[in-house]
Amino acid sequence: MIPPSPPALASRPRVARPPGALVIEIEGVTKLYKMGAEIIHALRGVNLKIHRNEYLAIMGPSGSGKSTLMNMLGCLDTPTAGRYEFSQKNVATMVDDELAEIRNHEIGFVFQTFNLLPRSNALHNVELPLIYAGLGRTERLEKARQALANVGLGERMYHRPNELSGGQRQRVAIARALVNSPSIILADEPTGNLDSKTGEEIMELFEQLYDQGNTIIVVTHEEDIARHARRIVRLRDGLIESDAPAA
């Protein structure tokens, strides 16, 4: 089933909801990589605060440190130096399994390449974070069904990724990101593998999710996508170049 086509974006009033409690606080974060004998400064001291109810875009050309910052925000990586607090919890010094716990409960990932398990149907893909959270089967299935219905895929729960279109796959991935009610949704080039029309549909879905009270961070290099956000952070050479409300 194809979800009802969204109204044209221009016609929708883009209201910014008032920011809520502080979720992410980054201060003086640096990240160094060793590439052979060479040391690469991916981040050179970044300060950033993100509140609940924000819709944020992180932009920057390749090599700007955008991906590194996203990995850091997503608790996939820890900073070389600096302070990173996620909901008042110090992430910078956490070990692997503690980070996994934060990712499981607090962060919903949406990837450019969808990253669905190819041999599992949509329902099982969405169920996966709940298994890692330790929820019982009945509760898992109920939540996963609900999440799929929310993104308009209630009829396609038992389809495998290869039986779904690109846009539908990304919806499954978004349902998976939402299913554990995370504090933030972190989307890395979510429309990068979609045609522009489907991309618009996905951005419309993000708009709805924002309206429902989710906090969204989109990492992108496309101005068109970033424009959907309420705030745009631009990086260059490992530093924040600008941080301003979207025009």
Add this chain to the structure above:
Amino acid sequence: MKRTIYELSESVRIAFSQIYANKLRSALTALGVIIGIVAVTLMGTAILGIDAGVERSLAGFGDDVLYVTKWPWRDTSDWWNYRNRREVDPAYANAVNNWIAENPDGPLKLAVPAAGWNGNVRRGEYNVRNIQIVGTSADLARIVRSDMKDGRFFTDIEGRAGRNVVVIGFDVADALFPHESPIGKTVRLSNQQFTVVGVAARQGSFLGLFSWDSVVIIPLPAFTRLYPMRWADPHVRVQVDVTRMEQAKDDIRGIMRRVRQLGPEKKDDFEINSQQIIREQLDPIKKGIAGAGLFITGLALFVGAIGIMNITYVSVKERTKEIGTRKALGARRRTILLQFLVEAVSICLIGGVGGLTTAWLLSLVVGVVAPAFPLVFSLGLVLTGLVISVLTGVFSGFAPAWQASKLDPVVALRYE
């Protein structure tokens, strides 16, 4: 705890869908384990079979019987110390039986005189060479664990009178009387005619160990007429109460010292042997066979394990991106570790079940082709096989699974 169970069931689900998705690859990998398990189980079956064969052979003697002999059964390096001992007169059995009559509550039950000689048995053109001819009393039938297939054992009167009657083993009967019943027919022992009164039931033989199947038994007085007693290892067999073995040995020793009139300062000039000695002598041989056999077959299993390790490494490599995704969604290190371990163990278990089935079928075939070889396929062996399979899986899956669990999620997600 609950989470671990959910993760485990998820791992099993993934493992089987993975195996199903890579059927050929999984089958080839499992083949390595199948071969290993077949080798190990057949070896185990053979070892159990050797054990059972030895036990069956020993049980034929009666395992509650002590043997009073001139020579010790255990290996001795100082045989000259025993050579000049007096012979053990089979008539000592009477002294022991008298003692038993006086001490009905003692640990001794029955004494039987016996001697053995390797000789030929003929019947017309049929000839059985170099088999054991045992001379004994009618009481022997009461202490051996052997039934009669046909006829009867010779009677006490026949035994005392030394009548020319003979009880023959199953194989002897088969060789001399291939098409007819031997009962009442005559055979020749050392040019004397003996009437066959009974055929012992088949016992089966193993590795040339003692078996009643290839023995003939005649009354002791008749034996004395035919063969030189001095070279026939004359001895006394005493059936005892196995729960009072030590006391039984002491009592026999006392009786023997008395009838041989040994002064208190003299050492024993006879031996009291039990089957335990035979067991002890066979033990190192059995252990040697088991050790060498298990080592060689273990190598086959090891090769199978390397195959599993290899395929698990491939699987980890192929699914690096999936591992990254799972980590991003909150899979902890041990979740990933468990997933790949379960996968390796699953393949091994499939191989194990396949191997056990193959080994079982092979043991059935061996049972038909070579029934003399006592293959023993036990439940314990099945469980051992399964445990070995699981251990093989854990052993071979651990290194790749550990590597997977340690993957940096950032690197894994970027992997193409």
